[in-house]
Amino acid sequence: MHDKKAVVLSSGGIDSTTAMAIAKAEGYKIYSLSFNYGQRHSFELKKASEVAKFFNAKAHLIINVDLRKIGGSALTSDINVPQSSIFNLQSSIPITYVPARNTIFLSLALAWAEVLEAEDIFIGVNAIDYSGYPDCRPEYINAFEKMANLATKAGVEGKSHIKIHTPLINLTKGEIIKKGILLGVDYSLTSSCYSPDKDGNPCGLCDSCQFRLKGFKEAGIKDPLNY
Amino acid sequence: MHDKKAVVLSSGGIDSTTAMAIAKAEGYKIYSLSFNYGQRHSFELKKASEVAKFFNAKAHLIINVDLRKIGGSALTSDINVPQSSIFNLQSSIPITYVPARNTIFLSLALAWAEVLEAEDIFIGVNAIDYSGYPDCRPEYINAFEKMANLATKAGVEGKSHIKIHTPLINLTKGEIIKKGILLGVDYSLTSSCYSPDKDGNPCGLCDSCQFRLKGFKEAGIKDPLNY
Numbered sequence: 177m178h179d180k181k182a183v184v185l186s187s188g189g190i191d192s193t194t195a196m197a198i199a200k201a202e203g204y205k206i207y208s209l210s211f212n213y214g215q216r217h218s219f220e221l222k223k224a225s226e227v228a229k230f231f232n233a234k235a236h237l238i239i240n241v242d243l244r245k246i247g248g249s250a251l252t253s254d255i256n257v258p259q260s261s262i263f264n265l266q267s268s269i270p271i272t273y274v275p276a277r278n279t280i281f282l283s284l285a286l287a288w289a290e291v292l293e294a295e296d297i298f299i300g301v302n303a304i305d306y307s308g309y310p311d312c313r314p315e316y317i318n319a320f321e322k323m324a325n326l327a328t329k330a331g332v333e334g335k336s337h338i339k340i341h342t343p344l345i346n347l348t349k350g351e352i353i354k355k356g357i358l359l360g361v362d363y364s365l366t367s368s369c370y371s372p373d374k375d376g377n378p379c380g381l382c383d384s385c386q387f388r389l390k391g392f393k394e395a396g397i398k399d400p401l402n403y
Numbered sequence: 404m405h406d407k408k409a410v411v412l413s414s415g416g417i418d419s420t421t422a423m424a425i426a427k428a429e430g431y432k433i434y435s436l437s438f439n440y441g442q443r444h445s446f447e448l449k450k451a452s453e454v455a456k457f458f459n460a461k462a463h464l465i466i467n468v469d470l471r472k473i474g475g476s477a478l479t480s481d482i483n484v485p486q487s488s489i490f491n492l493q494s495s496i497p498i499t500y501v502p503a504r505n506t507i508f509l510s511l512a513l514a515w516a517e518v519l520e521a522e523d524i525f526i527g528v529n530a531i532d533y534s535g536y537p538d539c540r541p542e543y544i545n546a547f548e549k550m551a552n553l554a555t556k557a558g559v560e561g562k563s564h565i566k567i568h569t570p571l572i573n574l575t576k577g578e579i580i581k582k583g584i585l586l587g588v589d590y591s592l593t594s595s596c597y598s599p600d601k602d603g604n605p606c607g608l609c610d611s612c613q614f615r616l617k618g619f620k621e622a623g624i625k626d627p628l629n630y
Contacts, residue, residue, distance in 0.1 A: 237472055239468070239469055239472055242466055242467050246514045248517065275514040275556075276510055276511075276513045279554045280510040280514060286502075287504070287506075288473050290475065290502040291502055310553065311554050313553070313559075316553040316558070319549050319554075320550050320554075323543070326537065326540070326543040327506045327537060329537055
């Protein structure tokens with residue numbers, strides 16, 4: 177039990193931090209993985225480092241991968257981040273979607289897992305209170321897992337048991353926060369905003385802030401951040 | 404026919420260059436994609452640019468993704484590249500294998516394809532004269548394609564038709580070179596060596612050089628490079 181290693185994708189936000197708390201509670205040693213991908217909100221990397229320390233992670237790797245060159249998203253290009261109401265969100269995939277982002281991030285997690293000889297990858301995707309992103313759906317995650325088990329050395333030898341853990345996939349944002357609080361998460365360490373100011377304070381208006389605020393409201397808990 | 408776009412993974416080597424020639428011959432507009440991933444042999448990026456120009460590519464993107472942080476391979480760490488005989492190669496996966504490399508590269512190709520609204524990705528993997536890499540096998544490629552068709556916006560809408568083209572998968576190295584010559588490829592533009600000298604001249608001793616030399620011998624053609 178105590179030698180289990182998990183690679184946990186961490187953005188320093190609510191979901192990935194809660195996923196990390198769950199991995200920790202399940203007895204995994206934490207290997208936190210974040211990305212500097214040209215996002216506007218690179219403040220999140222500072223928060224991800226604090227979160228990794230909070231969970232006593234064995235390592236926290238920040239990989240540079242320049243998705244700005246590919247573009248196609250408000251998060252990695254000069255398109256403005258919309259200040260939309262979350263009530264309009266489900267009608268279509270928003271322009272904050274970053275093409276194939278989870279596929280890219282999970283692929284890099286798979287590479288690190290192979291080097292670490294870890295079989296467990298945690299990702300805080302959510303199919304309930306989500307932004308309609310295609311790469312947060314269970315059928316996508318299942319397909320990634322199947323591919324991953326053919327992709328590595330162990331896959332050739334028929335000894336691959338990569339498991340993509342999605343402990344939040346069926347929870348509402350409020351349920352995620354309640355679960356995190358029960359596990360002792362300090363959400364003041366996290367950041368969710370797509371457009372924070374230069375001090376890292378959240379805008380309170382972007383999709384991600386609105387989901388966060390709605391979640392805290394549902395959980396009946398005050399968000400510790402300053403809006 | 405003339406508006407078809409293909410993202411072609413290009414390392415500036417024999418296989419990806421031949422795959423690009425095949426895509427071009429099939430009427431695709433070429434979007435060449437290369438990676439600066441911390442490989443020792445970054446000379447290949449210069450060759451990949453020359454190859455992209457040769458095929459009149461619409462764009463050639465070089466994405467930085469620092470796989471050195473992940474390590475686990477002689478190509479991205481301080482492990483020495485072995486000067487082994489190819490006759491010993493099939494017994495196990497060599498240490499030049501880079502963990503999950505094709506998964507990472509194909510994921511980034513998928514992202515670019517989504518932005519370009521392209522449905523076709525070409526990769527020069529080969530399951531015959533290959534180095535025993537897990538992510539060159541047909542079953543792996545099929546699993547990646549299935550995952551890719553669930554990963555993007557079009558996947559949500561049920562309109563995804565991503566195709567991973569592997570035109571070399573069943574060819575020997577000699578057959579690949581013969582096919583490329585028929586399509587007019589100038590192999591003097593290519594580089595295959597894992598450990599070229601500072602002028603880019605190949606060592607002639609690493610696995611990759613030995614596969615290349617064996618291929619030219621089989622094809623009955625002289626390799627234009629200076630060993």
